[in-house]
Amino acid sequence: MSSTTASETVVRLDGITKRFGTTTALDNVSMEVHRGEIVVLLGLSGSGKSTLLRHLDALEVPTSGEVHVLGERVDTLSGRPLRDLRSGVGFIFQQFELVPSLTVLENVLTGSLAALRGPRLGLWSYSKAGKLAALGHLDRVGLLDRAYQRADTLSGGQQQRVAIARALMQNPRILLADEPVASLDPESSDQVMALIREIAHDEGLTVVCSLHQVDLAIAWADRIVGLRHGKVVLDTPAAGLSKAEVMEIYGRVATSTVELEAVQNELMDGVIR
Amino acid sequence: MTETMQRPSTSPPRESVADRAPKQSKSPEKIAAILTLLAIGVTAVFALIEVDISIPRMMQSWENAERFFGRVGGLRFPEPAELLALTGLTLGLVLTGTLLAAVLSVPIAYLAASNTTPGSGWRAVARFIGVFSRAVPDVVLAMVFVLMFTLGSLPGILAIGLHSIGMISKMFADAIEQVDEGPRLAIRATGGSRMQEFTSGILPQVLPSWVATVLHRNDINLRGSVILGYVGVAGLGLEMSYAFKSLNYGLGLGIAVVIFVLCVVMEIVSSLVRSAMLGDAGNRGGVFDRMIARMRRNRPARPARIWATSPTSALRRPWNPERVRNVIAGWIAAVVVVAAVVVSDIHWPDLITFWGKIPAIATQFWPPSFGNYDAAVMFSAMRDTIAIALAATILTFVASIVIGSLAARNVAPSKGARTAARFVLVGIRGLPELILAIVLIVITGLGMQAGVIALAIGGIGLLGKLIADSFEEVSRGPERALVATGATRLQVYSGATLPQGMRALIGHSFYMLDTNVRAATVLGIVGGGGVGYYLLNAGQGSNYPLVTAIVLMILVTVLFVEGLAIWMRRVFR
Numbered sequence: 001m002s003s004t005t006a007s008e009t010v011v012r013l014d015g016i017t018k019r020f021g022t023t024t025a026l027d028n029v030s031m032e033v034h035r036g037e038i039v040v041l042l043g044l045s046g047s048g049k050s051t052l053l054r055h056l057d058a059l060e061v062p063t064s065g066e067v068h069v070l071g072e073r074v075d076t077l078s079g080r081p082l083r084d085l086r087s088g089v090g091f092i093f094q095q096f097e098l099v100p101s102l103t104v105l106e107n108v109l110t111g112s113l114a115a116l117r118g119p120r121l122g123l124w125s126y127s128k129a130g131k132l133a134a135l136g137h138l139d140r141v142g143l144l145d146r147a148y149q150r151a152d153t154l155s156g157g158q159q160q161r162v163a164i165a166r167a168l169m170q171n172p173r174i175l176l177a178d179e180p181v182a183s184l185d186p187e188s189s190d191q192v193m194a195l196i197r198e199i200a201h202d203e204g205l206t207v208v209c210s211l212h213q214v215d216l217a218i219a220w221a222d223r224i225v226g227l228r229h230g231k232v233v234l235d236t237p238a239a240g241l242s243k244a245e246v247m248e249i250y251g252r253v254a255t256s257t258v259e260l261e262a263v264q265n266e267l268m269d270g271v272i273r
Numbered sequence: 274m275t276e277t278m279q280r281p282s283t284s285p286p287r288e289s290v291a292d293r294a295p296k297q298s299k300s301p302e303k304i305a306a307i308l309t310l311l312a313i314g315v316t317a318v319f320a321l322i323e324v325d326i327s328i329p330r331m332m333q334s335w336e337n338a339e340r341f342f343g344r345v346g347g348l349r350f351p352e353p354a355e356l357l358a359l360t361g362l363t364l365g366l367v368l369t370g371t372l373l374a375a376v377l378s379v380p381i382a383y384l385a386a387s388n389t390t391p392g393s394g395w396r397a398v399a400r401f402i403g404v405f406s407r408a409v410p411d412v413v414l415a416m417v418f419v420l421m422f423t424l425g426s427l428p429g430i431l432a433i434g435l436h437s438i439g440m441i442s443k444m445f446a447d448a449i450e451q452v453d454e455g456p457r458l459a460i461r462a463t464g465g466s467r468m469q470e471f472t473s474g475i476l477p478q479v480l481p482s483w484v485a486t487v488l489h490r491n492d493i494n495l496r497g498s499v500i501l502g503y504v505g506v507a508g509l510g511l512e513m514s515y516a517f518k519s520l521n522y523g524l525g526l527g528i529a530v531v532i533f534v535l536c537v538v539m540e541i542v543s544s545l546v547r548s549a550m551l552g553d554a555g556n557r558g559g560v561f562d563r564m565i566a567r568m569r570r571n572r573p574a575r576p577a578r579i580w581a582t583s584p585t586s587a588l589r590r591p592w593n594p595e596r597v598r599n600v601i602a603g604w605i606a607a608v609v610v611v612a613a614v615v616v617s618d619i620h621w622p623d624l625i626t627f628w629g630k631i632p633a634i635a636t637q638f639w640p641p642s643f644g645n646y647d648a649a650v651m652f653s654a655m656r657d658t659i660a661i662a663l664a665a666t667i668l669t670f671v672a673s674i675v676i677g678s679l680a681a682r683n684v685a686p687s688k689g690a691r692t693a694a695r696f697v698l699v700g701i702r703g704l705p706e707l708i709l710a711i712v713l714i715v716i717t718g719l720g721m722q723a724g725v726i727a728l729a730i731g732g733i734g735l736l737g738k739l740i741a742d743s744f745e746e747v748s749r750g751p752e753r754a755l756v757a758t759g760a761t762r763l764q765v766y767s768g769a770t771l772p773q774g775m776r777a778l779i780g781h782s783f784y785m786l787d788t789n790v791r792a793a794t795v796l797g798i799v800g801g802g803g804v805g806y807y808l809l810n811a812g813q814g815s816n817y818p819l820v821t822a823i824v825l826m827i828l829v830t831v832l833f834v835e836g837l838a839i840w841m842r843r844v845f846r
Contacts, residue, residue, distance in 0.1 A: 056431070057462050087464030097455035101477045110473045114464025119472035135584035144583075148590050170463055194806070 008066075010035050010174060010206050011056060016065035018230075025051040026062070027230040033208060040221035040238070041210040042246070048230040049210035052111060053178050056208065057089050058082055070173060087114030090167030090205075092196075094179040096159040100152035102145065104162050107151050108134040111169025141171055141195060157188025164195060175200060177209040180218075193220060214246050248272040285768055306844040309560075309837070310779070313786075317667035320660040324721050341522075341715070347524040348530060351512065360535065363508035365616030366426040367498050370433025371491040372610060374441050375483075381438060382445030385534045389449055399442070407439025408831040412500050412795055413824050416812045419505045420634055421627045429506035433494050444486040448479040481550050488543035495539050496705035499532055500795050504812060509535075513711075522715060529708045537703035549602075641821035644811075650809065655826050657721060658803030661796070662789035664725045667787075669732030676733060677740030679816060683752060684744055684766055698737045706731025706792065707799065714800045724801030728789050734784045743777035744770055776845050783838035790834055794827050 011033035018026040021112045026048045033039050040048040052059040055067050058074045067075045074085055090111075098107045102187055109126045112134070120126065126134075141161040146154060151162060160180060167175060177196060181189035197220065200207045211217045217224055226234030226249065234249050299307075348354055383389050384399035411432045418428030457474035465473065502510020509532055516525035590596060643651050676694050678684045685691035711725035714720075751769040760768060769776075797805015804823055811819035 018496035059458065059462060083464040083466060085464070086462060091459070093455065093459060095455055097459035099456040099460075099477050100453075100475075101480070110465065110469075111461050111463050113466075113469045113473060119468050120474060120577075121476075125588075131588060132584055135587045139584050139587075144587055147587055148593070148596070166459075166463065172506060216450060 002217070008034050010070055011208065012066075012068040013052075013055070014066040014068070016052075016055060016062045016067065018048075018055070018060060019063045025230050026055075026214055028065070029227075029230070029232055030065075031225060031232060031235065033206060035206055036204055038197070038207045038220070038222045039209070040217040040224050041208065041227060042212070042214065042217050042224055043210075043227035043236070044212065047227040050178050050225055051230075052227070053091075053208060053210055056174070057086055057091050059091075083114050087170050088173050090170050090175045091173035092160070092163050092167055092175070092177040092180045094182050095158070096163045096183075098151040098159055098162055098166075100150065102151055103148050104138065104151055104154065105131065105134055105147040107162055108137055108165045108169050111166040114170070134165070134169055138162070139170045140168070140199075141165045155188070156184050157191060160184060160192050161195065164192070164199070168199065172205065174206045174208070177207065179210055179212070182212070189216075189260050214243050218243060218246070299773075303844055306841060310841070313663070314667070319665040321664040321667055321725075323660060324614045324664045324725050326722050326725065328517045330722075345522045345526065347523060348527040349521075350527040351524070356531065359509050359512055360531065361616045362426065363498055363510070363532075364535070365425075365613045365618075366429045366506070367433060368491060368609070368613035368618045369426075370430040371437055371487060371494050373430060373434030373611070374437035374490070375487045376443050377434065378438050378442035381442040382449060383471065385442060385446040386449035387451075388454065389475070399446075402832070403439050403446075404832065404835065405439070405828075406437075406837070407433055407443075408791075408828050409436065409824065410791055410795055410827065411436035411494075411497060412504055412798060413808070413820070413827075415501045415506050416504045416820065417634070417638070421630050422620070422623050422799050425620045425623065426507055427619055427623055429508065430617060430619070431507070432501060433498070437490050437494060441486055441490055445479070445483055448482045448486075452478045474691070477622050484550060485547045488547060492536070492540055492543055496536055496707065497795075498685060499705060499707045499711075500798060503798055503809065507598065517711070517715070526712065529712060533704060533708055536705050540699075540703050546595075568714065614787065619717060635819045638821045640818060641825055642818040643822055644816055644819045646807070646819070651804070651823070651826070654797075654804040654807055655830065658793045658797065658805065658827075659790065659830060661721055661724045661728065661801070661803055662786060662791040665728030665732060665793070666786045666789050668725070668729035669736050669785060671735040672729070672733050673740050674778075677737040678716070678744060678770075680737065680741035680768070681744035681770075683747070683749065684770055685689070694737075695741070698734055698741070700734075701730060702734030702738065704731065704734070707795070710796050710801050711799050721802035724793060724796040727801065728792055731792075732785055732789065735788070736781055739779060739781040739784075740751065740774070741779070744774045746777075747773035776842075780838075780842050783841055787831070787834050787838055790831055791827075 009032050011031075014033050014157055016026050016029045017024065022232060029048075029052065041052060041125050043049050047249055051060060055062060055075070056069055058067070058069075058077060061075050064074055065075075069085065070088055072081075072085060074082070099110070102110075103123070106123055109120070109123075109130060112126070112130050113120065114128075116130075123131070135144060135147060138147055143154075143165070144163055145156060146158065146162075151159060154162065180196065184192060193216065196207065196209070199205065209221075211220075218241055221238040223235065224236055224238050224241065224246070225232060226246070234246070240270065351359065381402055384391070384395045385403060387396070390396040390399070414435055415428050415432035418431050422428050452475050456478070457470050460470050460474040498506075498508060499510040499513065502508055502512070503514045505511065509528055513525050513528040513532070516522070516528060532706045676697060679686075679690050680694035680698055682691060685694065706727050709731060710723060713723035713727055747770055751773065752765050755765045755769045793801070793803055794805045794808065797803040797807075798809045800806065804826065806825045808820065811823065812816070
């Protein structure tokens with residue numbers, strides 16, 4: 001896959017290394033993501049998936065290397081340009097990260113903060129057009145009737161759908177999702193993953209999503225990138241890939257039997273934590 | 274299983290368990306802290322002996338009291354209209370002052386909290402402002418402001434406002450540091466600015482605890498407002514001080530009773546508001562929810578209307594009980610705030626003109642000097658103040674351990690005992706210690722005893738409650754484990770409850786000492802002994818360099834105790 005024009009490549013990492021103290025979270029990672037692609041980052045916990053995702057929204061600054069998102073170098077941005085970039089990138093968290101005491105609608109409206117100036121202290125401080133758009137997004141994720149409830153009165157799956165509506169409020173071009181279903185029951189997981197996929201398709205969004213379930217990743221991704229100890233150990237189209245093949249690749253790079261067992265346990269049953 | 278059983282026979286003979294056990298070692302810092310704690314305890318006992326509270330003498334003064342009340346000839350109150358105006362004025366200026374502090378505390382807390390501060394320099398400045406404003410008693414500020422504004426309620430408002438910043442900004446900052454960082458990170462990820470992270474991600478999380486803090490401080494300020502009257506701030510306190518100065522004891526005590534009732538009512542109102550607000554997830558629990566639910570029950574139930582058929586129809590927020598409650602609460606709060614400002618009758622132009630007077634007044638206060646007094650006299654007065662604080666704290670501590678333990682659900686031997694203990698604590702908390710001190714002084718005459726007893730009793734309300742709450746928060750597991758081994762109730766208490774609550778106990782006791790040092794100064798002003806008496810004299814005699822000198826002494830003492838408390842809390846973490 002060679003990208004000839006800059007517009008096709010929406011994310012480019014050039015030799016990213018990230019250290020926290022003495023531990024190396026990412027070790028010389030380079031990769032590209034093209035417009036409209038759905039990429040799944042696969043790996044065990046602690047393999048660097050979250051750290052990588054956070055670099056794409058400039059929530060982390062690399063120790064060395066360059067991060068390019070939407071044609072801009074983001075690791076050196078600050079102030080207004082940085083916030084403008086972040087507003088073009090939606091981010092979905094494992095723990096949803098809604099403000100518990102605000103209403104569902106207010107939470108969705110926080111997605112439009114970057115487009116507005118100054119502090120926002122309640123529903124009345126958003127425009128009617130903004131509210132209408134937010135309600136539209138809530139309708140889309142199927143939670144319109146919950147608009148005026150406090151966010152912490154919803155179930156986990158519902159909260160994650162509110163978080164998706166909040167990301168949509170940003171009118172993003174890229175959607176990042178960090179283990180979006182790891183805290184959900186199987187049924188809610190399916191709903192949320194289907195919703196992300198459907199929205200990505202309709203809006204032509206580029207999606208980078210971290211997961212640890214191999215089954216889900218194969219069913220869901222256009223392309224799978226495997227991480228281990230902060231290094232890319234696998235980068236392949238998902239079409240036609242079987243679970244056994246993925247396991248095989250993991251097995252080949254596993255250095256000890258203990259690690260191999262961990263890989264097998266974690267990847268085979270797919271039910272973590 | 275079999276393996277472990279065989280092990281003793283297969284392993285070579287070892288030294289006895291006593292020899293193999295690691296020796297218990299304590300860090301030098303911890304040993305120093307324990308010794309300091311002991312030294313403070315011993316000093317406090319000596320202070321108590323020196324103050325010389327003897328039971329026979331108290332019995333005797335009780336007879337004095339009876340004779341005194343006989344002479345007073347019952348309580349008298351001001352005219353109803355005047356009483357209403359004075360009450361309104363006092364409530365208004367206390368509330369306005371507390372609100373002023375709340376507003377000013379927001380930026381200070383933002384700068385002081387480790388997770389929002391823009392830099393460590395800012396943080397140091399904000400913390401210094403907080404500690405400094407806490408250390409200067411509001412009565413001293415009031416004395417200074419009375420000079421600047423001569424009349425009106427502004428001196429009181431500003432004194433309360435500036436002094437309360439210390440506590441409010443500290444508790445605001447603590448609340449900010451305890452928020453869940455996740456939602457804030459999410460708002461950063463959407464491209465929100467630092468300001469928006471604060472208003473949308475942090476503020477909604479801390480708001481309930483902030484309001485609780487402000488209400489709590491408002492209670493404290495109402496209790497403290499009496500003393501402001503003694504230095505010339507308008508309101509009930511001023512009338513009371515006039516009454517006592519003109520030996521009109523019936524009227525003075527009548528006003529004291531009014532203030533007591535006000536404090537109890539305010540305490541009840543603010544605890545109702547707190548519980549309504551903290552009622553979890555804002556759904557059930559609160560008094561106001563129940564009230565609204567009752568109103569609804571009287572109406573015939575209507576079928577639920579389907580309102581959210583499209584985004585446009587959903588634009589109008591439905592009037593569910595939660596919204597009704599929030600809107601009513603919001604309007605009541607707004608009306609109360611506006612009423613407080615209106616009632617306190619602020620002379621607004623003063624806010625502009627007083628800046629010009631600052632240089633002239635500053636030169637009157639600086640440099641500090643003991644004037645005609647011997648430095649030795651001043652230091653011994655300060656020593657008396659510290660002795661009062663220590664003696665009161667140790668009395669409070671002993672009484673609070675007993676009452677506070679009985680008030681804890683997991684310690685109380687019966688539900689009745691717990692209810693009784695809680696009832697005692699609430700009753701004492703409603704009683705302003707200054708009123709208690711004034712009444713005691715009126716009855717038993719000037720002196721340290723009255724001050725110590727007043728502070729000791731007043732402190733039980735606070736320390737007892739804190740102790741009861743922290744005992745109820747200990748983990749239940751170890752207690753159950755001890756019960757399972759067949760321990761008695763007292764053994765469970767000393768073996769599981771007390772060790773777990775020890776850290777909180779030390780922290781709360783130092784907080785008490787901290788509060789008492791400040792309160793002891795103020796008590797001197799009404800005749801409770803110590804340095805406060807000289808402070809009031811110096812202020813009324815326009816001996817301002819002496820005022821500065823005394824304030825500096827108080828400041829050093831308070832900062833020392835505060836430093837000690839911080840150190841203790843850190844060591845016994």
